[in-house]
Amino acid sequence: MKTKLLFIFLVSSILGNAQILTETFQGTTFPPTGWTTGTNVATRPWGFTTVIFNASGQTTFNITGGKSAGIGWIAQSQDAHLTSPPFSLVGATSPVLKFNAKIGYEYMVDPYPNGDLKVEVSTDGGTTWNQVWVEENYGLYIDYETLAVTVSLTPYIGQANVKFRFRYVANDADSLSIDDVQVLANGTLSTQEASTTVKIIAADIYPNPTNGEINIRTSKKIKSTTVFDMTGKSLLQNDSEKTDISSLPKGTYLVKVNFADGSTSTTKVIKQ
Template sequence: MKKLVFFLALASCFYSHAQTLLSESFEGTTLPPTGWTKSNTNTSRAWDLTGNVFSGTTATAIELKTRFTIAGTNSATIDWVAGANTANLVSPAFSLAGATAPVFSFKVKVGWGYMISLNKGNLLAQISTDGGTSWTTLWNEDSEPAFTDDGDGNIDTDFYNTVTVQKSLTSYIGQANVKVRFQYVATDADAVSIDDVQVTANGTLSTNETSKTKASNLSVYPNPSKGEINIKTDKKIKSISVIDMSGKTLKTKDSGNTDFSSLPKGNYLLKVDFEDGTSATEKVIKQ
């Protein structure tokens, strides 16, 4: 059984080739999976596993489960309802601090007729960099050219083809409290499903690697450290944050050096925000 993989891969002296920052295949027994959350305004319609949404042994239930299962034995699915519904499926937080060329990808299936042709609903893929307070839309099914119409003029027989979506997250590099969500907003529309959600990156900056693009000439030492980390930079510091590998901010201070003495041994990210609006991030090791 595929399980949620949620981590930031690290290398000590070099760039590694592929990191999986978020991975979910919805092959568990419940939805939402561990770390995910869901909400819906219509109490009878929430995101759920395809097998739960279309349960039963009737020919119709079996056909619908087959139609909306994208991969494996289940996908994340939400069914249509005659009334209005806004339903969200939100990922755990992850960090893009130090990531190289991050990409958000997922597989999705919608019906052309009700969702696109009649436009009775919208499925959005969105991103948040503040832990879910505000959201920016990355993808909308209306603008997806890979969904197709069979051309027979009958919306009830239109295609339900699966599309693989890939969106670059390069503009969000450096953000340490990132979430993605799938938002379904519809009235008398159609069911939709998603699967194989991933955020991957090509590499992260190592302990001994200093980014050549940093105009701040940031250096942190000693690294590894058993206690205090000294920070040297050409710029005026606005704040310093210590972040764990799940993207959680453990401590923040206005300026100066940072003491790691109270933290467990392990890997952390030190994010320095400057007065000019820029920032820099270094991996640090607590011994």
């Protein structure tokens, strides 16, 4: 069981990678101390995954520990936020916001972009907000895999009254959850963000669209290739530079290539 820890303090003397704020959503009340929530749909508030998903009959997407923060979908317009306590970035050198998330791809990104999970920042007590991240920024991912997200807060260095919020704007989209939230005074980009360019060019998959066989062109040694449907279900796997998906129905799939050096490349492939 994780221990809930929440630090909010001035950081004029912060050194290294010190934590300015952390939240693991393992307490007994929601929202946690200092956090606030709001929603335009009373039956779909932000809350503990063990409560809000059970109440709406939806799958519980816990991330770490016994519960996470989450919000459920509904077939009507939603606009709901989960807002952090205020904190200071005075003295911070390269501040970042880090969090883990489970987000649907099919109904949030492609082919049905019905919703957005946005990260917005305010420096005036919540009067105005600036968007600094949205789930499309992550790139390709599989439905409900745990995403490790890092967002730079460098533009807000020196600000003494900073807040961020997770804002869910959707209509008939998908449920999602977040956990393990941290603000660090001196952070680094996540592995996913730092290697985005490498991932994109590491493997060239062709033809795409395809009627069946796909080829993988890469300078790296392939450890395995896995074909997933858009729900994240594994359908085919091999360890060669060719994969035949002719047995699969027409549609959109994700092809994930695992390399011997531990890196990966994921590409969306259309089966005609």
